[in-house]
Amino acid sequence: MKRKLLQISVLIIIIFCFTMFQGGFVSWFILFSVSPFLLYALVVxxxxxxxVSVEREITPMQVTAGDDMDVYVYVRRKTFFPFAYMTLHEQMNNKNVGMYRENHSATVKIGGFxxxxxxxxxxxxxxxxxxxxMTTTLQGSDFLGFAxxxxxxxxxxxxxxxxxxxxxxxxxIQATYESGIANTPRSAVKDATMAVGVRDYEQGxxxxxxxxxxxAKSQELRTKEFEERQSEAVSIVLDTRYSIGFEQTVSLAASLAKTFFEAQGELAFxxxxxxxxxxxVHYQQHFDHVMRQLAIVQPADYGDVRASNAKGFATTxxxxxxxxxxxxxxxxxxxSQVICLVIGEPGKAMHMANVKVHYVTGSFNQVLREVSRQ
Known part of the structure; x- marks a missing residue:
């Protein structure tokens, strides 16, 4: 700030001295034309x-990949002091967001009162x-950009x-059990005859x-915990190891999760x-948690299928x-039976006991029907 102040002061003195020594209409015209802008820069x-406040309104609040989003930023100042123009800079965790902005010029506003x-x-x-x-930075400036x-x-x-x-x-999906084969349109996870503990009450x-x-003792609602049998719910396991086609796998996982939750009321992920x-997933908040994970998941350099906890389900x-x-x-x-959905064109035929391999190309609309026909 001191350096800027010194520069503006020196510039005013130089122009004034030039006018006093040079004289004439042109010199005085330059002095009276430039001085207001320099004095204004000094005041700024x-x-x-x-x-007073910075408020941001985003519409719509819930978007999916490929959608557009409108952002409105409302700023209230305490005084009427006029700035020649103001600029807005928003720092985000993703530096590439600027690539998706439609109108970059919207960051500049003519000041006024x-x-x-x-x-x-x-x-x-x-x-x-x-x-x-992360941070919203507003910058008011004079006409010449000195201050x-x-x-x-x-x-x-x-x-x-x-x-x-x-x-x-x-x-x-047809699942195989020790007692035979059965379709499982809806699951029953808990054995309600065998209580093994208690937990906090949850809605539903x-x-x-x-x-x-x-x-009666604590005046707090508690729920019995029952022994879990092999769940008949479907378990979805997403391969997050880095590979081309990762976004398609995430999209398919989200589509299947929504389908099974709406049809059966539960799943695992x-x-x-x-x-x-x-x-x-048993309730809406659990499903919302899965969708959040699918929104933020990124490819990883590691992963081990053998360490998966999705082994106690009828179908994975x-x-x-x-x-x-x-x-x-x-x-x-x-x-349990495992269904491998591979994104892309069919490759080398692979067979293994208890495992189905199905290649998904194009639309996901018929994927469950195609798997059932295999």
């Missing part, structure tokens, strides 16, 4: 304004991911862009599961890179862009 440099400013810009064709606003007044707001906001989903026609728990003795985190669906012989050998040790 010394002025300290305050931002207004206390309220509104910026609008559009983000087009956003890819899947998490976008987090600037900077304000920062640390208001944070997170946007999730969910994977693109396709409608899949539901078809119950049955009235018959409430542990009344615990409620895990990834190869984090096999210990198995999400059991493994979604991958590249199936290896090692994967098939690992799945052959599962006690």
């Amino acid at each position: 440099l010394l002025w300290r304004d305050r931002i 207004s206390r309220n400013f509104m910026w609008h810009y559009t983000l087009k064709d956003l890819p899947r991911g998490e976008y987090r606003y 600037t007044n900077r304000f920062s707001s640390n208001q944070t906001e997170t946007i999730l862009v969910y994977p693109k989903m396709e409608a899949i026609i539901f078809q119950p 728990d049955r009235l018959s599961w409430i542990h009344w003795k615990s409620f 895990s990834t190869v890179s984090n096999p210990s985190e198995l999400i059991r 669906i493994f979604i991958t862009p590249h199936l290896t012989k090692e994967d098939l050998q690992a799945f052959s040790r599962f006690h």
Whole structure:
């Protein structure tokens, strides 16, 4: 700031001395033409304004990959002090967001005496991911750009862009048990005759599961925990190892998760890179958690199918862009049937006991019907 102040002061003195020594109409015209702008720059440099509030409105709030999103930024200042123009800079966790902005010029606003400013810009064709606003910086400037007044707001906001989903026609998957083969249109996970513990009550728990003795002592609702038999729910395992076609695998996983949750009311989800985190979906909030994971998941350099916790389900669906012989050998040790959905054109035929391999090309709409016909 001191350097800028010195530069402007020296420039004013130089122009004044030039006019006094040179004289004439041209010299005095230059002095009276330039001096107001330099004096204004001096005031801007010394002025300290305050931002009352910075509010951001995003529409729509829930978007999927490839959608457009409108962002409105509303700024309220404390004073009417005029700036020649103001600029808006928003720092985000993803530096490539600027590539998707439709109108870059919307970051500049002519100042005037207004206390309220509104910026609008559009983000087009956003890819899947998490976008987090970190810092909003407003910068007021004079006409010539000699002096600037900077304000920062640390208001944070997170946007999730969910994977693109396709409608899949539901078809119950045939599962093999010790007692034979059966279709499982809906599952029964718990053995309600064998209580093994209690847990906190969750919305949707049955009235018959409430542990009344615990409620009488603590006045807090607790629910009985039952012994779990082999779940008849479908388990979806996403291959997160880096490979071409990763986005398509995420899209297929999201489409299948939505289909099974709407049709059966439950499923399980895990990834190869984090096999210990198995999400059991029974309620809407569980499903929302799965969708959030699918929005933020990124390819990893590691992953081991053998460490998967998705072994206690009637059917495991493994979604991958590249199936290896090692994967098939690992799945052959599962006690339930495994369906491998491979994104891409059919390659070398691979067979393994208890494992189905189906190649997915084009639309996902008929994928469950095609698997059932195999």
